[in-house]
Amino acid sequence: xxxxxxxxxxxxxxxxxxxxxxxxxxxxxxxxxxxxxxxxxxxxxxxxxxxxxxxxxxxxxxxxxxxxxxxxxxxxxxxxxxxxxxxxxxxxxxxxxxxxxxxxxxxxxxxxxxxxxxxxxxxxxxxxxxxxxxxxxxxxxxxxxxxxxxxxxxxxxxxxxxxxxxxxxxxxxxxxxxxxxxxxxxxxxxxxxxxxxxxxxxxxxxxxxxxxxxxxxxxxxxxxxxxxxxxxxxxxxxxxxxxxxxxxxxxxxxxxxxxxxxxxxxxxxxxxxxxxxxxxxxxxxxxxxxxxxxxxxxxxxxxxxxxxxxx
Numbered sequence: 121x122x123x124x125x126x127x128x129x130x131x132x133x134x135x136x137x138x139x140x141x142x143x144x145x146x147x148x149x150x151x152x153x154x155x156x157x158x159x160x161x162x163x164x165x166x167x168x169x170x171x172x173x174x175x176x177x178x179x180x181x182x183x184x185x186x187x188x189x190x191x192x193x194x195x196x197x198x199x200x201x202x203x204x205x206x207x208x209x210x211x212x213x214x215x216x217x218x219x220x221x222x223x224x225x226x227x228x229x230x231x232x233x234x235x236x237x238x239x240x241x242x243x244x245x246x247x248x249x250x251x252x253x254x255x256x257x258x259x260x261x262x263x264x265x266x267x268x269x270x271x272x273x274x275x276x277x278x279x280x281x282x283x284x285x286x287x288x289x290x291x292x293x294x295x296x297x298x299x300x301x302x303x304x305x306x307x308x309x310x311x312x313x314x315x316x317x318x319x320x321x322x323x324x325x326x327x328x329x330x331x332x333x334x335x336x337x338x339x340x341x342x343x344x345x346x347x348x349x350x351x352x353x354x355x356x357x358x359x360x361x362x363x364x365x366x367x368x369x370x371x372x373x374x375x376x377x378x379x380x381x382x383x384x385x386x387x388x389x390x391x392x393x394x395x396x397x398x399x400x401x402x403x404x405x406x407x408x409x410x411x412x413x414x415x416x417x418x419x420x421x422x423x424x425x426x427x428x429x430x431x
Contacts, residue, residue, distance in 0.1 A: 121135065121136060121163030121164050121404075121407055122407075123135065124388050124389065126229075126259070126285045126312035126388040126389075127285055127306065127309075127310045127311045128310030128311075129283065129285035129312070131229065131259045131286075131312075132165075134163060134166050134389065135382055136164055136166075136382065136390055136391075136392055136403065136406065136407065137164070137166035137167070137314065137390065137391040138155065138156070138159045138164055138167050138168065138391075138393075139169075139391040139392060139393030140167065140168065140173055140178040140393065142173075142393060142395055143177065143181050144174025144175070144180070144181055145173075146395050147395055151396055152181050153185050153189050155397050156185050156186075156189055156190055157189060158397050160194050160195065164404075165195055166196045166198060167186075167196065168198050168288075168314070168316075169198070169199050169222075170202050170233075171214055172202045172203055176221055179218055179221035182197070182222055183221050183222045183224070186224070192224065196228040197227045197228050198228060198229035198231065198286075199222065199229075199230060200230075201214045201215060201232050203233075205239060206235075206238075206243065206244035206247075207236075207239050208243055208246065208250075212250065212256075215230060215251060219256065225256075226255055226258060227258070228257075229257065229258070229261055229285065230251050230256070230257035231260070231286060231287075231288055232244060232247075232248065232262055233263040234263070234265075235266070241272055241273060241276070242276060245280070248282065259285040260277075260282065260284060261284055261287060261314075262287050263287065263288040264288070266302065267300070267305035270284075270287050274305075274309035275309070278309070283310065284309065285312060286314050287302060287306055287312075287314070288313075288314040288315075289313065289314075289316070290315070291316070291318065291387070292317055292319065292320045292380075292381050293358055293362065293377060293419060293423050294321075294324060295320065298313065303385070306386055312386070313388060314387075315381045315384075315387050315389070315390045318377060318378050318391070319377050319403075320358075320377065323355060323359060324358075324359060324374070325373055325374040325377070325402075358419075358423055361422040362377055368415070369409060369411075369412075371409055374403060374405075375403075375406040375409055376406075376419075378406035379406045379409050379411050380416065380419060
């Protein structure tokens with residue numbers, strides 16, 4: 121699998137990352153181990169998790185699998201702290217708790233989620249810098265920030281000699297809001313984008329074209345609302361366009377959607393999650409294709425027209 125630099129930083133990751141949102145809830149430790157082995161065998165390195173996934177269980181599972189299943193040197197561990205606010209004490213305590221669950225002294229990438237209007241951004245920036253200077257994190261990033269928020273943080277941190285490496289946001293053919301301000305700001309400041317939900321929360325795979333499969337996330341009490349965000353008439357037209365492109369290329373809609381997000385300008389990696397190894401192997405098949413320019417243009421036209429209708 122091809123590796124890329126994350127923005128202008130020295131951090132290198134596989135251009136597909138393994139997401140772990142379902143680990144500890146819908147994916148048990150044995151299945152997680154199978155996914156991890158398959159991902160690393162395919163050349164993948166980036167493992168993406170967060171302190172809230174499975175209420176911490178996802179990180180704990182990773183801590184049992186690395187280095188017992190795969191060597192620590194074979195993976196890039198990235199975790200995101202969510203829900204603690206931007207205060208120094210709460211952020212560092214959450215990072216330390218993540219390190220305990222991950223059974224490691226450091227993470228390769230630590231991201232903080234969400235701009236906190238109640239805490240000076242300088243305090244959040246200083247906390248990120250502390251994580252690096254203390255050895256807890258090799259690189260730092262943010263998650264779920266608007267373009268101006270990213271630019272503000274990146275400017276302060278670069279002045280202090282601790283540049284931001286990454287921003288993680290949702291980005292897919294069904295969710296292109298990142299193109300409005302986040303991607304331009306990221307490009308200007310040398311920050312790489314990690315695209316989560318490149319499959320439109322599973323909708324772009326086409327599995328919901330004729331209903332809701334009983335074993336799908338859309339039928340899960342935990343994820344029904346999560347998937348429902350991208351189910352609707354305009355989304356259905358985009359899904360059909362992706363399916364048509366997949367038929368023409370002799371591949372799956374999943375691979376087309378994943379390859380589109382993976383290869384957008386400014387994207388360092390597309391984060392794919394799976395309930396089981398079979399689903400993951402379907403996502404890894406995207407490595408075998410490069411979308412022709414005319415296919416990319418056609419897909420963009422469909423999504424542009426739907427955005428115009430929604431405006």
